Amino acid sequence: MVDRKMDILIALKEAGKEPISGEEIGEKLGISRTMVWKYIKILEEDGYVIGSSPGSGYVLISAPDKLYPSEISIGLDTDIIGKDIHYFESVDSTNDMAKKMGFKAEEGTVVIAEMQESGRGRKGDRWVSPKGGIWLSVILKPGILPVHAPRLTLMAGVAVARVIRQFGVDASIKWPNDVVIDGKKVCGILTEMDAEVDHIGFVVIGIGINANVSVDELPEELRGGCTSLSSINGENINRAAFVQDLLRSLEAEYLRFKLEGFSTILKDWISLSDTIGRQVEVITPQKIIAGKATGVTAEGALIVETSEGMQEVMAGRCIYK
Amino acid sequence: MVDRKMDILIALKEAGKEPISGEEIGEKLGISRTMVWKYIKILEEDGYVIGSSPGSGYVLISAPDKLYPSEISIGLDTDIIGKDIHYFESVDSTNDMAKKMGFKAEEGTVVIAEMQESGRGRKGDRWVSPKGGIWLSVILKPGILPVHAPRLTLMAGVAVARVIRQFGVDASIKWPNDVVIDGKKVCGILTEMDAEVDHIGFVVIGIGINANVSVDELPEELRGGCTSLSSINGENINRAAFVQDLLRSLEAEYLRFKLEGFSTILKDWISLSDTIGRQVEVITPQKIIAGKATGVTAEGALIVETSEGMQEVMAGRCIYK
Structure with a gap:
């Protein structure tokens, strides 16, 4: 999928602090200068700050704090x-x-x-x-x-x-x-x-x-x-x-x-992990398992050394004591 | 949720082979005779065959072969x-x-x-x-x-x-x-x-x-x-x-x-099951397990007695030999 907006952004980022003209970007992408200008406006609407001066071209000044x-x-x-x-x-x-x-x-x-x-x-x-x-x-x-x-x-x-x-x-x-x-x-x-x-x-x-x-x-x-x-x-x-x-x-x-x-x-x-080696209480719908966390099984169960022996807990809320 | 269509159908089914008048159905459900008639038409569109005669009332003759x-x-x-x-x-x-x-x-x-x-x-x-x-x-x-x-x-x-x-x-x-x-x-x-x-x-x-x-x-x-x-x-x-x-x-x-x-x-x-006791081949992405099916585990795995000993198969296509 052609993403012109992204392509123009890449061109601006590659140019860095050097201004790049609409003509140059247009040639690179095979689109008109006017089209470049339209996408620059869209980028500005997205929150990008883009400097532009008639003689020299566009400079990306800042990107918005967005996870675009x-x-x-x-x-x-x-x-x-x-x-x-x-x-x-x-x-x-x-x-x-x-x-x-x-x-x-x-x-x-x-x-x-x-x-x-x-x-x-x-x-x-x-x-x-x-x-x-x-x-x-x-x-x-x-x-x-x-x-x-x-x-x-x-x-x-x-x-x-x-x-x-x-x-x-x-x-x-x-x-x-x-x-x-x-x-x-x-x-x-x-x-x-x-x-x-x-x-x-x-x-x-x-x-x-x-x-x-x-x-x-x-x-x-x-x-x-x-x-x-x-x-x-x-x-x-x-x-x-x-x-x-x-x-x-x-x-x-x-x-x-x-x-x-x-x-x-x-x-x-x-x-x-900071769980292993700790005294823990694991709260499950059925019971509370208290003891020392000593490891985790290959299936993700916590191994707890309780007063009644080793127990494996598949799921639960873990509280450090 | 009030489902008038269903209510009328129930009334017709309860009446069985005895005709039930639109007035009687309407009184039962607290709606007008005209409204009953409208729902009868909808039921007929759904494929129900409903007999009706001016003097006596409606009779459900047949239901459509639908899983309504x-x-x-x-x-x-x-x-x-x-x-x-x-x-x-x-x-x-x-x-x-x-x-x-x-x-x-x-x-x-x-x-x-x-x-x-x-x-x-x-x-x-x-x-x-x-x-x-x-x-x-x-x-x-x-x-x-x-x-x-x-x-x-x-x-x-x-x-x-x-x-x-x-x-x-x-x-x-x-x-x-x-x-x-x-x-x-x-x-x-x-x-x-x-x-x-x-x-x-x-x-x-x-x-x-x-x-x-x-x-x-x-x-x-x-x-x-x-x-x-x-x-x-x-x-x-x-x-x-x-x-x-x-x-x-x-x-x-x-x-x-x-x-x-x-x-x-x-x-x-x-x-x-007709699988247990049979000679089977279970085809899994990894291999074919051949032998006698002897049971199923509590986790749904098939137990197969192969020439190399008992094997449990969790998933696969099973062919009888």
């Missing part, structure tokens, strides 16, 4: 994840949107939104998703059995924790699906699947990151347990660049998952 | 399955339609269609679904782990085999998801789920039955392996009555599944 596909795609060197990006200013839930697209979408398709009206955490829990955060879902078609789907949640946890660490912040993974900084939640991961009983059609990995979110914006009951990248960093981060790094990190882990198998990812998960 | 919700609901005494029935003359796939409704639908909601344009078997295989068949999907919210979802396929197999046996035909279950008569497929079951990794949102059980289908209508390559209820019976069956029995049977097995657990269902599955 163009901002993420240009310079993204992945082969699978993020080749197709669907952007929404606002959406009910990126996971729901991705699930609607799932069957027809190419593997690696990303749905991203500036905000979610009804963001969801596990088991339908509300997930507050204001502007400034990173709310995205990735569609994967991993060809694994449904029983192995939890591995993808662990894989995504490794990818997110790694990219935050690259960013210079000491993030850890809290079983089963949170990434935390100093014990406070900065990211939640929600893996959902559309599956036959022995065959996954597609998996949607939802990743919600409190990026440029003020903790004060969150509902009072969440403030104590949450943090954000901007509050740790002292100022807003470049979300588009962060998303690029995140998609690269996800692709690296996913390729490792496919080529080397899950065991190396599990090892990394354990070394990135 | 009214034909299924009236007299259906289930508590969960079939309380809400969505009918389509034609649909891409009842499973796809049910999956779209899944989250908001009540448990037990049924989607039924006279024909499917793109009926699906396992792993996206085509499932030919001409008029005269029974193509329906049931939405369940069983509160079980995704790993236990295969149990619902086995449960549905038991329910279908039972209802065909009630009908007087010796049906058996062929692992994993077919119901056969004399080794020929009469029904396929496709269970799909929308799930988090440790929590099923909903399950859709698709049941396709060659009811009043001439085997000659099927593509040539399927004719040898398929049969239909009408060809066994020698004449068309009453599909609406059969669907009522099927929904009752599903409800009975589902309640047993919930109240007594899976083990009694598994026992019945094994006694209704």
